[in-house]
Amino acid sequence: MLTEKELQRYDRQIMIYGFGKEGQEKLKKAKVFLAGAGGLGSPVAIYLAAAGIGTLRIADHDTVELSNLNRQVLHWEENIGKRKVDSAAAKLGKFNSGVKIETIADTITEANVLKLVGDSDLIVDAMDNLPTRYLLNRTAIAKGIPFFHGAVYGFEGRAMTVLPGKTACLNCLYHGAIVPKEKFPVIGVTPAVIGCIQATEVIKYLVGLGELLTDRLLNYDALRMKFTEFKINRDPNCDCCGKTSRQVKKR
């Protein structure tokens, strides 16, 4: 049930055709697991908090560094040296006190991932390395919850949404390829765009609106200001989702 204050706060989105109070209530009930509070995680967290997500469970083991501030807009100069999850929680709490923020300052590992994700309704992939992305993808498949992928490099970004058991997964997309983790070039506007696309997908999924970015990889080339789509077919022999029969949770 929405309060009077919430009805007022979210009035403009409740007005959207098909959204309504019912959609807002769905957002309020939702728990989102956000893996990463960096360049992608910042816009994802800000726009999900703005939209009135019930619970944001944010995992990041890093502390804020000066070199993060060109893109990780949740963190400010005063937060340098502090844990990113604490910095994020402080801003988000002031921005929207109605959103419950849960913080996890641990590294996401094979051993703890199931517990960390817990009873979240979905996973947002805002990580900075492929092994953890694959691990989160596998976890989403194991739990039968959606997975919202985003990645950036320089002026280029990509996004794809995964509904386990129904659509191509991250492993179908990259077939387990590993790219060594290294310092990568990026300007803040790129994760801003991709993070907003991920947040948009999450909102659409939770509310039940529109068509999701499934079985499609969206490629954003900011230098040519061009969006391209690649059709991603499920790999019948995918190590992660090829034999699974689990279906995504019905909302």
Added chain:
Amino acid sequence: MSVEVEISPIFGRYTNNVLNMKVEGKTVRECLHDLVRQFPDLKKMLLDKDGNLMHSYDFYINGENVYPKDMSKPLKSGDKLNVVFIIHGG
């Protein structure tokens, strides 16, 4: 037998910022080898010592992924081959 190739902007520094080009070849392998013949600086970026596409890169044919990722996949005149870098930054 001409195939249209589009490469990720990351490769622009090796091709004088040319990102769309025509190549000749009947398979992905032949087309990629013609690509690096035209732009030799790309070779060390794209291909390993056996002439295969390095694991950091991926390709799509006519806007679609293919299984298995096989360099011998046939291409015909008018096809489009996209070569992309697997990005993972957040």
